[in-house]
Amino acid sequence: MDKSVDKPGNNKGGGRSSGAAARDARVTGKGGAKSARPVVPPVDETAQESAGAEMKSAPLGRSSDEDLMSRTQKESDQQAYAMLYERYHQAVLSYLYRMMGNLEDVESIGQEVFLRAYRFRATYRYPQKFSTWLFTISRNLAINYSRRRKRSPVRNITELNLEGVEMSGDPRRVAGRATDDLEKQEEIARVLEALEGLPADQKEVIVLGIFQDLSYAEIEGITGTKAVTLRSRMFHGLKRLGRLMGGKNVDEE
């Protein structure tokens, strides 16, 4: 993985979300899951440099997310969009997996997220952060999908084309990789397991704020919930996790 892809923070100012994507990418590498890289159209930077004066100083790999999106909008540039996909697919798919917990759902929604983002690229408006826009699409699709799933619980059988699942889907294996301290391993596993039992709004802010590394302002942009409310949810969610971690019954309160 070249540096430009491994560091999606190349966007203006290096946003947190991009950093999270980069971290996700490093984690996968460390875990030694399938080493095959996603297939994206090759980026011909020479061609990009001849595309126009303003592009000469910003080949695709070093372009900000917003610049790439601008190219996608104006020129239907699939290579620019492929670069955005490369930067964000791991963050988006991981977010969906953490929120939904089902790989078949992640597979189908993940496809839909990036297809819709391309199809409705004209609706993206600068200076909104691309990552915020993309996560908003992801969240809305996940919510709609969950509603449909409640009405029709039959799952489609699809061929899974996702990597890194085996290494990160089990809390105890994750905990085992994190530390050699057995007591801490137990606590980590408990916290991760307890995450699934949190109320959806508390889980969402923890997943977006901690796992996806988004700021309160960005989560506010995605969910439409005020930052002060998000802080409250974060606080109470972690308090609940802390008590579960300590073996206490949350309902004791």
Next chain:
Amino acid sequence: MRSELAGRNKTGLNDSMDSASYETDRFLKLLTDALRAGPGSPAWHEAVREVRTGGLEGADEMRLLLDARERLQSGKDYRTIRAGEGFTRKLMGNIAAERDSGADGRRLSTARLIAIVSGLAVVAAAIALCVMLSRGGNNPAPPPAETAPAELLAVFTKTELTSTFAGGIPADWRAFGALGVTTRGGELRSESPKREDLKAGASLGGGIVSVNGRRDAFAIEADIRMDRAPDHLAVEVFVADEAEFGAGAAMAPREAAGWVQGRQVKAVAIEGDALPKTLGEARDVPGSRVKLTVKVDRQFVVVEADGKLVFAGRHNLQEDRPRYAGIRFLVRGSDRLDSVGVERVRVLRP
């Protein structure tokens, strides 16, 4: 646990804490920032320092939060997932197909489409409302009385001729048409047509027409009885500009007429054998009798039923030709023909 938390009002960490607390309490904001930013961040170090040295009540509880956050940080790889080759290939293929199909990213979303359709519906409703208001609301358009001169619309008071049928057809009239007419019970009625004269779907006509032509304005007025008013029988009070009639329906080349059929009356323009052209709107006849009046001058015709205007406007008669008034029966069957009769005919002058 509850009593422990209740003592933390100083930091706002009680169970009833609401969002507003985060806007006013510096430590709470610091703590929640630290929880989000995670171990190692400046906010984290500051929050830990406050908990250790700040002498805060309930420090153990806050330590628990920080510990939970630390464990989450350690398990941050949890459910990390990457797309495989097949996933990416499928997606890029779909995007290429999307691009090749000419979708430019400006496709209408469902919500936007609904908004546009709704907007168009509102505009259409507003336009329809304006049109209705400009026409005077929901009432049907009044007959175009302004298209006839005032003297034609006025009541004609001078009786030039009154004909009843107690003693047969008066000398001022002559019969015409393949459908015979007769006088029975003081009425002019249609005779029953011969079976061989009735062609499927075609009307057979006959009646009486004035012997003399008139060039000035006049009116013909007929009192018509309709007991059961069968649909296969019509009575026409007409003014023609010649007294020669065709076969079958026995129509003149040009006529302006009032027409009664069933329980409806209307004004029609006749052009020979062509289908009569209805002028204005048909009106219902409330009773079993109707006084049907047709008034003409050189250019205009007025049709009235029981004194109420049915139509007023230009007629199709030739201006320089004399006018012949008449009564015609039109039948498509032979049943109950005696249920309709003309009791009296008058010719009036203004």
